[in-house]
Structure formats: structure tokens, C-alpha cells
Amino acid sequence: MKTTMSKDVYIFLSEFRYQLRKFLNFSETAARELGLTPQQHQLLLAIMGLPEKDFATPRELSERLQITHHACVGLIDRCEQLGFVTRRKNPEDGRSVLVEVTQKGKEILERLSEAHLEEINRIKFLKKFDVNE
Secondary structure, three states: OOOOOOOHHHHHHHHHHHHHHHHHHHHHHHHHHHHOOOHHHHHHHHHHHHOOEEEOHHHHHHHHHHHHHHHHHHHHOOOHHHHOOEEOOOOOOOOEEEEEEHHHHHHHHHHHHHHHHHHHHOOOOOOOOOOOO
16 A cells, blocks of 8 residues: 655654644643642633633533543542632523632733743744645
């Protein structure tokens, strides 16, 4: 069977995965240095990063984090105990809650986000690659 992908495609995909892994490693280390687990950082970012609102339901968060609902609730519990998030009743659905980032959570997320933006700007990635060329 003849391959149709050029060597350049494999080089691009390999480099892309390498740069993603380096960024994720940076992100995990930066979170730990500020006393958060990578998952706690991701939870705070998922809430604050939702378009048009600064709160989320556990269902939305489990989808954004790609974890089970049960695991997400446990993560929310731990973040709430640490003072990073709060819960309030969902006025549109009495069966669910809304999760919001506290001032403490926002301050630590801002520090992490500044570091992440610096890292993104530092990364020199490959030239734009069009696999259809």
C-alpha cells in the first residue's frame, strides 16, 4: 500500500504534538508552583473562559474538562474547600447548581494566565502548514 502523506506532514504533526506536550508540561508545573493541581487550574479556567458568563453548571464543566460528572463534582468539592469556587442554586433549574470562581480563585487564575500567555508568545511554532498543498 502506497502512503499518500508526505514526510512534511509527519514532521508537522510530530512537531505539533511535541509543542502541545511541552506546553501542557509547562502548564502543569506552573499550576503546581502556585499550589494548585493541574485539574484545579483547568476548572477555574473553564469557568472563567465560558463565553458570556462567569459561572457554569457541573454538567458544563464535566464536558469542558472531558471528565465524568462524578469526577467533576469531586473536583468542585475540593476547589470549594480551598476557597477557589463557590456554589449557588441555579435559578433556572432547581436540580442543579452554578459554580463561580471566588476572588481568591480569580487572583491565582490571573497569575497563571499571565504566565501562560507569556509561554504562548515564547513558543516559536512551525510556519502555517496547509496539508492540502
